[in-house]
Amino acid sequence: xxxxAGPLGKVIEGSLxxxxxxxxxxxxxxxxxxxxxxxxxxxxxxxxxxxxxIGIESAGETVKSFYGSRIGNELKDIAMDAIKDYVNTRFIExxxxxxxxxxxxxxxxxxxxFYSDVVEVRQEDIKVFFGEExxxxxxxxxxxxxxxxxxxxxxxxxxxxxxxSFGIFGKSGTGKTFLxxxxxxxxxxxxxxxxxxxxxxxxxxxxxxxxxxEYSLKLRDNKGNVIADGIASMNLFSNKFLRYTPDLELAxxxxxxxxxxxxxxxxxxxxxxxxxxxxxxxGFLEHLGEFASILKRDxxxxxxxxxIWGLILDKDSEDKMMKDIEGRxxxxxxxxxxxxxxxxxLRRMILKVIKDRLGPSACSSFRSQTAKLKQLLNYPYTxxxxxxxxxxxxxxxxxxxxxxxxxxRSVVISMGxxxxxxxLYMIMANLIARRLRERILSMIVRGEELKTKIVIFLxxxxxFLGRETYRMSPFGEIAREMRKKGVTLCVxxxxxxxxxxxxxxxxxxxxxxxxxxxxxxxxxxxxxxxASLLRKVVxxxxxxxxxxxxxxxxxxxxxxxxxxxxxxxIFKEHKRRKLDLVRQIMEQG
Amino acid sequence: MVWASLFAVKENAIGEVACVRAGExxxxxxxxxxxxxxxxxxxxxxxxxxxxxxxxxxxxxxxRHGSIHPLRKGxxxxxxxxxxxxxxxxxxxxxxxxxxxxxNTLYHVPASMPRxxxxxxxxxxxxxxxxxxxxxGEWNFDFLRYVIEAGAQPLxxxxxxxxxxxxxxxxxxxxxxxxxxxxxxxxMADPKNVGxxxxxxxxxxx
Ligand SMILES: Nc1ncnc2c1ncn2[C@@H]1O[C@H](COP(=O)(O)OP(=O)(O)O)[C@@H](O)[C@H]1O
Ligand SMILES: [Mg+2]
Numbered sequence: 001x002x003x004x005a006g007p008l009g010k011v012i013e014g015s016l017x018x019x020x021x022x023x024x025x026x027x028x029x030x031x032x033x034x035x036x037x038x039x040x041x042x043x044x045x046x047x048x049x050x051x052x053x054i055g056i057e058s059a060g061e062t063v064k065s066f067y068g069s070r071i072g073n074e075l076k077d078i079a080m081d082a083i084k085d086y087v088n089t090r091f092i093e094x095x096x097x098x099x100x101x102x103x104x105x106x107x108x109x110x111x112x113x114f115y116s117d118v119v120e121v122r123q124e125d126i127k128v129f130f131g132e133e134x135x136x137x138x139x140x141x142x143x144x145x146x147x148x149x150x151x152x153x154x155x156x157x158x159x160x161x162x163x164x165s166f167g168i169f170g171k172s173g174t175g176k177t178f179l180x181x182x183x184x185x186x187x188x189x190x191x192x193x194x195x196x197x198x199x200x201x202x203x204x205x206x207x208x209x210x211x212x213x214e215y216s217l218k219l220r221d222n223k224g225n226v227i228a229d230g231i232a233s234m235n236l237f238s239n240k241f242l243r244y245t246p247d248l249e250l251a252x253x254x255x256x257x258x259x260x261x262x263x264x265x266x267x268x269x270x271x272x273x274x275x276x277x278x279x280x281x282x283g284f285l286e287h288l289g290e291f292a293s294i295l296k297r298d299x300x301x302x303x304x305x306x307x308i309w310g311l312i313l314d315k316d317s318e319d320k321m322m323k324d325i326e327g328r329x330x331x332x333x334x335x336x337x338x339x340x341x342x343x344x345x346l347r348r349m350i351l352k353v354i355k356d357r358l359g360p361s362a363c364s365s366f367r368s369q370t371a372k373l374k375q376l377l378n379y380p381y382t383x384x385x386x387x388x389x390x391x392x393x394x395x396x397x398x399x400x401x402x403x404x405x406x407x408x409r410s411v412v413i414s415m416g417x418x419x420x421x422x423x424l425y426m427i428m429a430n431l432i433a434r435r436l437r438e439r440i441l442s443m444i445v446r447g448e449e450l451k452t453k454i455v456i457f458l459x460x461x462x463x464f465l466g467r468e469t470y471r472m473s474p475f476g477e478i479a480r481e482m483r484k485k486g487v488t489l490c491v492x493x494x495x496x497x498x499x500x501x502x503x504x505x506x507x508x509x510x511x512x513x514x515x516x517x518x519x520x521x522x523x524x525x526x527x528x529x530x531a532s533l534l535r536k537v538v539x540x541x542x543x544x545x546x547x548x549x550x551x552x553x554x555x556x557x558x559x560x561x562x563x564x565x566x567x568x569x570i571f572k573e574h575k576r577r578k579l580d581l582v583r584q585i586m587e588q589g
Numbered sequence: 590m591v592w593a594s595l596f597a598v599k600e601n602a603i604g605e606v607a608c609v610r611a612g613e614x615x616x617x618x619x620x621x622x623x624x625x626x627x628x629x630x631x632x633x634x635x636x637x638x639x640x641x642x643x644x645x646x647x648x649x650x651x652x653r654h655g656s657i658h659p660l661r662k663g664x665x666x667x668x669x670x671x672x673x674x675x676x677x678x679x680x681x682x683x684x685x686x687x688x689x690x691x692x693n694t695l696y697h698v699p700a701s702m703p704r705x706x707x708x709x710x711x712x713x714x715x716x717x718x719x720x721x722x723x724x725x726g727e728w729n730f731d732f733l734r735y736v737i738e739a740g741a742q743p744l745x746x747x748x749x750x751x752x753x754x755x756x757x758x759x760x761x762x763x764x765x766x767x768x769x770x771x772x773x774x775x776x777m778a779d780p781k782n783v784g785x786x787x788x789x790x791x792x793x794x795x
Pocket of ligand 1: 170171172173174175176177178179220221222223543544561562563564565
């Protein structure tokens with residue numbers, strides 16, 4: 001793999017838990033990046049290790065005597081250059097990952113003998129320790145980091161990956177979304193392959209919450225220039241995905257399905273989750289449950305499932321709603337229920353009811369805070385009346401249908417122009433997730449089994465699975481109780497430490513791009529063997545480099561993720577070969 | 590060739606071997622050569638086979654008869670009144686045995702010991718200095734390892750370099766190649782004081 005001849009160095013001390021210290025022979029310590037794989041040839045076993053630290057030790061007294069002396073800097077440098085090989089020893093530290101002595105490799109539970117050779121990783125070693133792409137369960141995800149050039153690939157076990165929830169973490173701009181797209185592509189290929197040999201197996205469906213329209217439209221570089229088609233907009237997969245968006249113009253322009261929000265589906269908890277983003281006060285949130293039940297059921301209001309409108313409706317809102325066909329429909333329905341002609345009057349009445357029932361301070365909180373919720377008027381909303389329900393299906397129901405039925409498609413929710421509207425993103429994700437969960441539970445109650453396997457890609461996951469949000473969002477329940485029923489999560493986030501510990505402990509594979517915050521690194525590495533050694537690797541990863549650990553790889557490994565364009569080629573090539581095969585079979589038969 | 594011609598004229602000898610200890614050779618210096626000798630002089634000895642070469646690190650004048658009588662006179666007066674006074678004294682030079690010449694080649698490593706009364710010669714022409722400091726056409730200061738091992742302090746080296754200051758500066762006015770060549774042997778001899786040694790050497794050359 002690289003051109004360095006002979007052993008790279010010799011093991012001179014260390015332990016399994018602290019890692020091995022290896023004296024490096026090569027004069028150029030710069031050939032040894034942290035995160036690179038090496039092999040150690042013990043007497044009995046071959047060991048797989050990863051470089052976790054690199055260093056130089058110098059004869060400190062010599063260096064001090066130089067710096068304390070009155071010699072010109074230029075001459076000092078010349079002298080130091082002349083003796084540098086004597087003054088320093090170069091070492092690397094290695095965390096042992098696996099060991100093999102011909103049989104199946106396994107986690108290292110021994111260490112190599114003193115003065116064992118550390119050598120470069122060869123293609124055969126990678127095969128032994130990581131397996132080889134078979135385009136069934138194993139698919140190449142990228143090249144391992146090694147000292148020197150790498151020409152081999154590390155495969156990821158897609159079957160094991162989707163069996164349980166997994167995470168993709170890393171600071172912004174490191175490669176999470178690109179990797180998400182590549183994994184999504186592989187999942188579809190995996191499913192295609194599987195369905196062609198096993199007709200009985202469950203079909204795979206992806207539900208992707210796509211904040212920045214990178215799965216549904218275009219992938220971009222960090223400057224915003226388009227690099228390639230997102231996975232769901234590749235021609236190749238056009239019959240695999242349905243793309244929905246709340247951005248109605250985008251829907252029209254790019255041929256996506258419209259996704260309007262029916263606020264009558266929102267629960268008090270849903271509102272609690274997003275309200276802080278609008279800056280609503282704590283006091284208001286404390287009363288929110290009471291407000292809701294008054295608006296729904298007080299005999300003077302009786303808004304029922306339109307209760308949320310009772311929070312924001314006034315003269316202003318009415319003017320705005322009148323401009324929209326859905327708005328007019330909702331206003332009509334409200335008038336029917338309350339028998340109040342105009343919005344101003346209704347507002348005054350609601351305030352009075354609240355004052356009567358909850359007192360003046362709750363009322364004044366209601367008055368001032370509800371204004372902040374008016375942002376909801378700027379989102380594309382809808383309402384489906386009881387009559388309409390007989391003939392018309394809400395978008396959310398259509399989405400869920402696709403996900404759970406055998407001949408449905410995967411779904412991407414593209415935020416379009418609302419990409420910065422976290423509340424809208426949360427509302428949509430929560431509504432879809434709740435409806436999906438309810439559907440699956442009702443199927444189970446009827447004794448049916450879910451016929452599909454569903455993987456939900458959740459970008460900015462802390463909005464749903466954070467310590468505070470986890471217990472209020474339906475994703476928490478999905479993470480807890482839906483795995484056995486065939487729903488797992490791909491949790492994508494830049495601050496894993498903000499996720500609830502329970503969530504982290506439910507992730508069985510993690511893709512960790514660079515992180516610098518100690519707590520984030522700790523969270524991202526939770527549950528990995530030798531986490532204390534591997535944590536040194538994470539802050540020095542470069543863009544597109546990822547530490548993978550968990551079920552989907554045999555051993556933790558740092559990989560440079562496939563270039564997306566190359567991955568797209570692979571997808572196409574695979575599809576072409578499959579079509580050829582089908583053609584052949586048809587011709588023969 | 591330079592070495593052979595140095596030893597060719599025995600009248601040019603500046604003294605002879607008076608005592609041999611491990612690593613060190615004492616030279617009895619003939620009085621007419623007193624003024625040419627100093628700490629830092631390089632001395633070559635014409636022994637039978639290999640020719641020991643080393644660096645003068647110590648000079649001792651002592652009275653031949655055990656003690657001196659105070660004279661209370663200036664040097665000129667003394668020489669006028671006692672023209673052979675130098676012959677009443679002896680000057681002993683201690684040389685660290687660091688190098689030897691075999692055939693016409695110099696090696697910075699000691700070889701067999703000289704014998705008493707072997708003649709000693711002063712290495713001072715540019716050709717000879719080249720042959721000692723640049724045996725293969727490049728600076729080689731490996732002899733310093735023996736010199737320092739024998740106890741030479743940074744100041745001793747200052748003497749050595751001061752003695753040959755003109756020679757060194759003619760070869761390397763900005764001292765860069767000198768420093769490059771000095772660093773390694775100094776480090777090998779005394780890793781903790783490389784800086785100090787270099788500092789003293791450079792002072793002598795400034
Ligand atoms: N696999 C890849 N192939 C090509 N470019 C990549 C890849 N991974 C990352 N990049 C580059 O890095 C940038 C950031 O990646 P992205 O996935 O958008 O980061 P994140 O989602 O972590 O913020 C991309 O715009 C792209 O230029
Ligand atoms: Mg991203």
